[in-house]
Each structure stands twice: as C-alpha cells, then as structure tokens.
Amino acid sequence: MKWSFRLVRIAGIDVKVHWTFAMLLVWMATANMASGKSLAESALGIAFVLAIFGCVLLHEFGHALTARRFGIKTADITLLPIGGVARLERMPEDPKQEFLIAIAGPLVNVAIAAVLFLLLAFSGGLKALPETLDVGAHFWYLLLSVNVVLVVFNMIPAFPMDGGRVLRSILARKMEYARATEIAANVGQIIAILFGILGFFFNWFLMFIALFVYLGAQAEAQMAFARVLLSGVRVRDAMMTRFVAVSPHDPLKIVVEHLLAGDQQDFPVVESQRVVGIVRRKELIQAITTGKVDAPIETIMQTDCAPVDENAPLRDTFEIMQQTACRAIPVIGNGRLVGLLTQDNIAEWMMIRTAHQDFNAR
Secondary structure, eight states, rough: TTEEEEEEEEETTEEEEHHHHHHHHHHHHHHHHTTTTOOHHHHHHHHHHHHHHHHHHHHHHEEEEEEEETTEEEEEEEEEEEEEEEEEESSOOSSHHHHHHHHHHHHHHHHHHHHHHHHHHTTTTHHHHHHHSOOTTHHHHHHHHHHHHHHHHTTTSSTHHHHHHHHHHHHHHSSSSHHHHHHHHHHHHHHHHHHHHHHTTTTTTHHHHHHHHHHHHHHHHHHHHHHHHHOOOBBBSSSSSSSSOOOOBHHHHHHHHHHHHHHHOOEEEEEEEEEEEEEEEHHHHHHHHHTTSSGGGGGGGGGGOOOEESBHHHHHHHHHHHHHTEEEEEEEEEEEEEEEEHHHHHHHHHHHHHHHHHHOOO
C-alpha cells in the first residue's frame, strides 16, 4: 500500500504502518494536551490506542497464519486508522478454506477477550462495572469491550468484513462461486443502506461505515466476476502483440517520440534480447518536467514488474498486477519478448468476452 513504511517483520510477514496512523497518534496527543489532560493521562490514552491496534494486528495475523496453512502467502499487513489489512497473495477457491481464513481473525479477538475476562474475574475487576469510560481506571475492561466490538463488527455479513467472506463461503458450498459472491455482496449493500439511514438520523459516523461497506461489497463483486471470467484463460489471449521496445541506453526523448506517435503508454526495456525493465508513463512525465530528456532510459526504468510467461494463467497474473500496482508487464515466450500485458488490455478483453456471452445468451 502506498505511503506505508515497514515497522517490523514477524513470522516472515512485513508489518507496515500507513502514515495516517502516525498522524492519528499526533492528533490524539495534541487533543489531549489541549483539553488540559496531564502528560501521563495523554500517554495512557495513546497506550490504549496502541493496545487496540495490537489486537487488530493479532487479528490480521490470525488470517495470515491460517492462510499459510493452505499454502497462501501474505505479502504484508498494513495498519491504518480504520483497522488493519492483511494482503494475501490470492484468495482460496475452496469454500472451506475461505471460511477458516475469514473466521480466524474474529476468533483471535474472542480469545483475547476471553483471556482478559478471566484475568479481570480472578482479580475482582468485574465486581463493579465502570460508570465512566476512564481509561486510567478501567484500561483492561475497556480493552475487553473493544475486542467484543471488533468481533461483532467484523462478523457483520457484509464485504469487506470477515462476516461477508464467511457468508460467501457458506453459500459457495451450495452454488457457484460467482452467484454466492453476488448474493453476499447484495446482502452487504442492503446492510450498508440500513447503516446509512440509521447514521443520518442518529450518528453520522455510521454513514461513513455505510459508504465503506457499500463500496467494499461492490468491489468484491467485481473482483469475483473478473476471477470467473478470466478462469482458464492464458496471458497470450489478452496481451498486446503490436508494441515498441526500447534499449536501456537510449535517451528518454526516444520514448517521448513513441509516446506521442501512438497509444502505447508503457515500454518494455530490452538488452541483448533479455527484458531488463519497463518504462512507465508516470516516471517518464516526471523526468520530462525536470528536463532529463537526454538521460538514458535505464535511469528511470522500473524493475519491480517482473516479466510473465505467455502461458501463465491470466487470472493469477491479473491479481498479481493489482497487488503489485503494475499497470503493465512484459510477456515472454521461449525466452524472448513476445508481448505486453496491461490492465487496460485485460479490461478490454473482459468487455469483449462479456459482450460475446450476452450475444450467445440471446
């Protein structure tokens, strides 16, 4: 995820923090000090927020480590002000696996809540329930309550919450994956609309949640549709075969000329018949604005978008492109460059495939 920095690596998984999370802590500290709270009280408030996000991090590791049991790697886990995101390399196709991966996160919060409940019960902390939300006096009780809320919220049967994936996995045992996703997405959007109505009358924050849920359900439905449509298709079926390749030693003005002469926006870089990188339109424009038109292409070419074989599954390649933010990747066949695959190509191929299916269904 952009604008995130690596914090630590645990169990082979990078834990990242989005810059907005740091801004949240700064804002909290400033707000607490401005309200007249002491330094100790402000520090305790920040510690409580960090404890909450520690529980969120354990929640995401529940997903990641369960996915690992099924051979699915996790690229990283990113902490945001609204929660955490475990970026799995792919979603499981087996409904049972998806169920276990989805439910693992909330079960971690159940376990945390259970441990805190037992500790409070044995220490006498549950004899008198708190009348005020004082973090200093009821730190562990409030943390217990937060974990209960996390379980309830995440189990709402709506994407992108875990409950939406649990619902889909249950439905997918009885029907096709695409149909199960469609139903689960519709349920999620209905819930989002109800949240929006309640938020309008009672709490505006619910309207923010409603928007988050509605868009998440819509995105999940679109992704599932793409997975089904691209299933069984190879990269060579959607790649560009008419394209221009450049040398790493050519000046950038050569790429500018090709950019102006056609509709190609990303250019594979080849040296001695070997793909060594790709020049993207974004970096090219940035170089032009700084007057580096005579600089060699190798100074701005990107090497993080690795070439893919022409016989690779298009669905898997599409998911990799989305995860790595590679809008274009070179395609090789028999050890040489044979094509260029872009997200626009894939979108156009899907549009044409859908049109053919609609025509044949008449």
